[in-house]
Amino acid sequence: MLLPRISTTGILPSLRNIGASGCGSNSGILQQVRHATHKASKAANGSSNTAGKRLGAKKTAGEKVVPGMIIYRQRGTLWFPGENAGIGRDHTIFALRTGYVRYYRDSGPKKRKSIGVALTPDQPLPRPPNAARTRRLWFEPVPLVEKEDVSVPQGTPLTQEDWAKVVPGSYIPRPDNWRIGKVMGPVVRKRSVFEGFERSAKRREARMKKLALKGGKTKKAKAKAKARAKKARGA
């Protein structure tokens, strides 16, 4: 008996080429794009290339920097801030002290790549862990100058000179606040607060003395004791 021949004419036209071409290849089946619902104006499927952000090193190793100067721009922390270097919100490494830039690997367990600022041209980084910091004194000694003790007695009214004083950095001529405060006369209290404390203390002492003389009980306590005794007798 002959096997029945599977005639291709009986198979649907859409399925005809699937056996030949397989599921993944494009050879037989036409690509269909629905142009009606594809927004051609906006680049939804277009290229996503943007302008270069000029990342990377701005100061090379050994260059002198002052505080605030940016050393490295990056996305994420390719480099970590080392000694005397800080890190910004976009992971920019910048100098915190005047010195010379150093690129090095940390001596810790993670062996991170770090950027630091050495304070002298020959100082190598990293420094030994828990070593005392090297610090530079950006000050010079000069003879002592103390502020003049300018003062005015309480109750001095303002003069034309006072109104002409200009504080450096300001455009408005006005007297200092402390000078304004000296205009009013000295405060004269009829009764000082401390006198009040002393008076109440004296009154309290007199009260206690009275109690001691009377036998240690106030009127209230006496009345209470009386009521209690009555109750006890009644019960």
Place this chain on the structure above:
Amino acid sequence: MSVCTLSASSSIRALGAIRFNVIRPIALQGLRTRAIPNKSSTEGVEGAGSAEGAKKNRLKMRTIETMPFQTFQLALDIINKDRQEKLERITQERETMKKLIKHKGLTHADRRIVSMKQQIEKWQLYADANNPRVKYNFDCGIIGMNKPIYLHLLNKKWRQRNRPILMQRLETMHVIPDVLPAINPIADVQVHFKGRKVQSGLLLDSLMVEEFPTVRVIPFKNEEMLCTIAVVDPDVPDSKKHGFRYRCHWVVSNIPISPMQTTAVGRSAKPADTIVPYLPPHSQKGAPYHRYTMIVFEQPERIDTTALEGSINRDDFTMRGFQSKNKLHPIGAFMWRVEWDSHTKEIMQKHNLPGWDIMYKRIKDVVPS
């Protein structure tokens, strides 16, 4: 059944001044009870007395041990029972120790004996840990420094708040890498300038720190030891060096310290040797603030004062060198800061300190082009 929780009071401040005195040993019979002032208390529960005793009963005090709640009394019984168990164990262990030393010839330095002693100390703590009277005493400031439980509670309280504050001050102000590479404080160092207690890291007035402070060192182990206190200033400006120098302000040695003797320098302190007399902190105008660091060291043995005096140079002093030369071990630290203020000039002139007529002016950095 063993109730072994070492829970101490947290965040309850001492209601009064702490009295560091000796408390009579807790009797083996039972929990220590406060003497109740009224004789009629033996009758029983408060308020249940007769008409004649009614007046007296009303004046009776309620104490922890006589709280008239059945559950509370049952709980106290459980605690008491547990305490007895622990005390029995301690006596048994002590007897075993004695027998071992006598018959097997073990010494007090032997590992087995040492571990038995440690176990006994632990059980002593567990015996008193749940005692409500102990908790009450600690909260009220009635602390017996001869008892291990109070030392344990003090240690716990210190480690909860004041020690983290001290470590934070030391680390954020970079005292720890600058003065010493690392420190693990195990004793509480309290410093009082002109009678006022000072928190670590504060900016103090130069008048307040003109004289040496009262220093208290509270060790939490029941041991006697000899201590050295050293104060260093790591921020002395040196324009020639274009940096900073270290200056020694104060060194006191051979101070006997124990839980019963906590004052190192002060009115109730035992006599000690001042190697370098106290120099008042002074900071010149314009310069940044100076950090004055006090480190308390434990000495291995008594130090020879003349030798030490000769080896210290005030103006060329590093704490690391001092520690390694004299084989000291740091157990506590303290730090305060001083800035130029209106009294600094007169103090420097009074003590003939050089540099009273100098101030510091900032040098501007040259921006590289």
